[in-house]
Amino acid sequence: MDIQLKNISKSFGEKDVLTNFSATFRKDKVTCLMGPSGCGKTTLLHIMAGLLTPDQGVMTGIPKKKSAVFQEERLCESFNAISNVRLVCHKDVRKNIIQEHLERIGLSGSMGKPVIQLSGGMRR
Incomplete structure (x- = not known):
């Protein structure tokens, strides 16, 4: 539509x-x-x-489910990648599902680090 x-x-x-x-x-x-x-x-x-x-x-025609990538970062720098993703997920999404998706995009070795320690590309 x-x-x-x-x-x-x-x-x-x-x-x-x-x-x-x-x-x-x-x-x-x-x-x-x-x-x-x-x-x-x-x-x-x-x-x-x-x-x-x-x-x-x-x-x-605006879909109910939307996503966007902002030009400025919208991360809690002291949180790790898993915790940042969890902030925007429905409460029923389990941690292992988040981890699987982060692994798919190449963050398997870094998902537990505070995002302030990640490169700009990894943060995006």
């Missing part, structure tokens, strides 16, 4: 960041958002991810 945004607006105080933004993001297509710093790209993505609520507008 395509994602459709119609007349999405968002302000922060007196600053209008998005005003009546409309777009259709086609299913199975890659879309690139480009624009100068401060034009609302990150705000739009935060709205689509459910991290912000638009002041007005309608969104359809």
Whole structure:
């Protein structure tokens, strides 16, 4: 299903960041958002991810389950990789399942270390 945004607006105080933004993001297509710093790209993505609520507008086709990779790290540096993943998992996800997935991406020897000790690539 395509994602459709119609007349999405968002302000922060007196600053209008998005005003009546409309777009259709086609299913199975890659879309690139480009624009100068401060034009609302990150705000739009935060709205689509459910991290912000638009002041007005309608969104359809947004899946209930979403994932995102943020440009800044969102890790608790004193926690290890397992504990960081556990923070965002449903409480029913067992530790061994998390470990299996971390092993698949090459973190088997490092998943018990505090993430501050991991390289940038490993942290991502």
